[in-house]
Amino acid sequence: xxxxxxxxxxxxxxxxxxxxxxxxxxxxxxxxxxxxxxxxxxxxxxxxxxxxxxxxxxxxxxxxxxxxxxxxxxxxxxxxxxxxxxxxxxxxxxxxxxxxxxxxxxxxxxxxxxxxxxxxxxxxxxxxxxxxxxxxxxxxxxxxxxxxxxxxxxxxxxxxxxxxxxxxxxxxxxxxxxxxxxxxxxxxxxxxxxxxxxxxxxxxxxxxxxxxxxxxxxxxxxxxxxxxxxxxxxxxxxxxxxxxxxxxxxxxxxxxxxxxxxxxxxxxxxxxxxxxxxxxxxxxxxxxxxxxxxxxxxxxxxxxxxxxxxxxxxxxxxxxxxxxxxxxxxxxxxxxxxxxxxxxxxxxxxxxxxxxxxxxxxxxxxxxxxxxxxxxxxxxxxxxxxxxxxxxxxxxxxxxxxxxxxxxxxxxxxxxxxxxxxxxxxxxxxxxxxxxxxxxxxxxxxxxxxxxxxxxxxxxxxxxxxxxxxxxxxxxxxxxxxxxxxxxxxxxxxxxxxxxxxxxxxxxxxxxxxxxxxxxxxxxxxxxxxxxxxxxxxxxxxxxxxxxxxxxxxxxxxxxxxxxxxxxxxxxxxxxxxxxxxxxxxxxxxxxxxxxxxxxxxxxxx
Numbered sequence: 001x002x003x004x005x006x007x008x009x010x011x012x013x014x015x016x017x018x019x020x021x022x023x024x025x026x027x028x029x030x031x032x033x034x035x036x037x038x039x040x041x042x043x044x045x046x047x048x049x050x051x052x053x054x055x056x057x058x059x060x061x062x063x064x065x066x067x068x069x070x071x072x073x074x075x076x077x078x079x080x081x082x083x084x085x086x087x088x089x090x091x092x093x094x095x096x097x098x099x100x101x102x103x104x105x106x107x108x109x110x111x112x113x114x115x116x117x118x119x120x121x122x123x124x125x126x127x128x129x130x131x132x133x134x135x136x137x138x139x140x141x142x143x144x145x146x147x148x149x150x151x152x153x154x155x156x157x158x159x160x161x162x163x164x165x166x167x168x169x170x171x172x173x174x175x176x177x178x179x180x181x182x183x184x185x186x187x188x189x190x191x192x193x194x195x196x197x198x199x200x201x202x203x204x205x206x207x208x209x210x211x212x213x214x215x216x217x218x219x220x221x222x223x224x225x226x227x228x229x230x231x232x233x234x235x236x237x238x239x240x241x242x243x244x245x246x247x248x249x250x251x252x253x254x255x256x257x258x259x260x261x262x263x264x265x266x267x268x269x270x271x272x273x274x275x276x277x278x279x280x281x282x283x284x285x286x287x288x289x290x291x292x293x294x295x296x297x298x299x300x301x302x303x304x305x306x307x308x309x310x311x312x313x314x315x316x317x318x319x320x321x322x323x324x325x326x327x328x329x330x331x332x333x334x335x336x337x338x339x340x341x342x343x344x345x346x347x348x349x350x351x352x353x354x355x356x357x358x359x360x361x362x363x364x365x366x367x368x369x370x371x372x373x374x375x376x377x378x379x380x381x382x383x384x385x386x387x388x389x390x391x392x393x394x395x396x397x398x399x400x401x402x403x404x405x406x407x408x409x410x411x412x413x414x415x416x417x418x419x420x421x422x423x424x425x426x427x428x429x430x431x432x433x434x435x436x437x438x439x440x441x442x443x444x445x446x447x448x449x450x451x452x453x454x455x456x457x458x459x460x461x462x463x464x465x466x467x468x469x470x471x472x473x474x475x476x477x478x479x480x481x482x483x484x485x486x487x488x489x490x491x492x493x494x495x496x497x498x499x500x501x502x503x504x505x506x507x508x509x510x511x512x513x514x515x516x517x518x519x520x521x522x523x524x525x526x527x528x529x530x531x532x533x534x535x536x537x538x539x540x541x542x543x544x545x546x547x548x549x550x551x552x553x554x555x556x557x558x559x560x561x562x563x564x565x566x567x568x569x570x571x572x573x574x575x576x577x578x579x580x581x582x583x584x585x586x587x588x589x590x591x592x593x594x595x596x597x598x599x600x601x602x603x604x605x606x
Contacts, residue, residue, distance in 0.1 A: 237518065334597075
């Protein structure tokens, strides 16, 4: 992977300075284009064609087309052959060069040809435009700023935090962050700095100094359900996953795999071992038994004879990593699994340069418990009001002494009937612990209802594919891997596989409570039963316990010994802290969110 940055004026010292902020994304080579009224920088991590010919920015023959590219084009050999047949000449073996000649041949329609994970900027000197695009699922990031005739783009927020634009907190993004742990799809934590959404491209008119167009070029469609038998579905799934994984093994550097011992990562390893000799796999061993999956990872490793690396995770690991997060996660980010993800990436980078993961399997095949919960809550949502009031009263009486978080959260669903998107956002958010917390705080996010145009779990999956994946899971994986110059690849998010998976009926995704039913059936001949049918644990972290014991004093200091703003109600948070310490409630996700924001603010805004 790489880091890209640019702007619509000429300034060699500035482009070099901003590019240096992205050294971790591409420490091996750098290149610049300063001229023609623009400045473009590139930091390269060499993966395909390790020679100087693969350096960027890369040009066509007459230097009227210039590209700075972050990512990989997995089908570049097929596109290259088509372009050579059309008369284009190639100077390198790099996948980057198909973007140059492909744009010459097809213009923006090149996006329809690409299978990969990417964010790039093409400077078209003839048309005097920037053409900026992001891959279909949002695997690779790209931000931009366009105000007062100035246009800046970059792979990470630190480009903008260190430029001379005004730094002002976007309160809408902060509200979203406190509910969901990340900033929303099209905005950032700074006013004026935007994310280009997944599956979109942008045209910037350099002469007119304005954005000419922002256009979506692809969307996943869950509306059509294919009429496949179970046997045919199993065949299609195994063949398509094999194709997706094998296509993503193209590399001139060593490859490995993250292996949690869950279904998705185990599937990836089961396919990779056919193609990769001496396959390295990496897993985490937690110091709390309830979170530890390492023995499952070892079962898979033994079955497929991988070179397995097990990394111990404990409170000290958290303490050591926390200080680094505000730099590499340069927007506030609060998914606690960023901790083990960062740790496993650090170890993986000592052995490989590319690592594949199972990210995306849950969203495509119905793997989250909340999908079943959403179906039941929809039924409860439409129950007679008198029944809901009686149930709420009963739970309230029962929970008066128990103070059970799950019962408390259930009470929050027993009010007035509400739309599907509010119901799911309420379920999805780690807030709403008591009925006193009003769902009115979700009103500013009504634009998210556009994802809820289907039925039942399909709505939830559509939301996750369009919001949760690109803005949480893929951000986590990108920043953790790029912090140590490791390229992460996600075969489940091959867009052709995604398009196929979207046609699977809900009854094949979840059947009689069995999540990922058809995916597990497809790999029954390959994976042990105890891997396929064990309870899902997720990539959780024992934060609740750490905040009561090993990290209590440190967390308290980061949360409360801080007076640079008044975004949080300190009295309310103090009350929550007391209940958490007493063991009557679990507010660890809230405390982690505040910690990460405070530490980010101190690093970038003070």
